[in-house]
Amino acid sequence: MTPTLQTFLIVSAALFSIGLLAALSRQHAIFVLIGIEMMLAAANLNFIAFWRFGSQPQSPTGVMVAIFSIAIAAAEAAVGLALVIAVYRHYRTTNVTKLDQLKG
């Protein structure tokens, strides 16, 4: 039984849900960023799976989108982590429930 496209997509959906779990249910800011990076990696897996099982002749579009997505994810991780450091420097906390200055 060779793995079909459905099995790859289900694994990618599971990874996405685990990333969503980490982003929604943890209170530490870095855990939220870990969840976001995991969601982006799951989306990349989806792109490459569709590229592999796609129509003939092969165009490298799926691979190109995945490469650019990895670069963008790295840029976003850098800025997000810089934000976490800046917030820690001012409020001395990384607990996202304690950052409620804008609450009504």
Add this chain to the structure above:
Amino acid sequence: MNTAAFIVIAILTLAGALAAASLKKLIHAALCLVAAFIGIAAFFFLLGAEFVGLVQIFVYVGAVAVLIVFTILLTHREDESTAGFNWTGVIIALAVFGGLTWTILQTPALSITPPPIEALTVKRIGEVLMTDYVWPLQCVGLLLTAALIGGLILVKEDR
């Protein structure tokens, strides 16, 4: 495509991801995240996109995970626990997973076996990057420069 390889890589990736989402200590979660990223890179190798697999290891494991470890180092406090857990997030994640899986299983056009393809060489990727995708390449370069400068400004000490 090898079924045993697929199952082993899937177990490694999902176990690493679950551990990264639910462990108490941050540094353990970051290391399990590295295992999950390596599992995803192994998936890319299995699917025939070797260049993307190596880029994944360079960028995600070598840059993003290291950045996360550095931020843990810089924002670590002894008295603050990272054990806060919100159970509604679990319910939402399970609902999203259920919805996605149901949609995937409802689509019969997705239960296809891998067709034989010719290997995508790095030479071809380089050609395509310089001809068809030259504008996205320049934009990503600009984006990375802006992100780097922005990150530096954000963590600069106020004097």
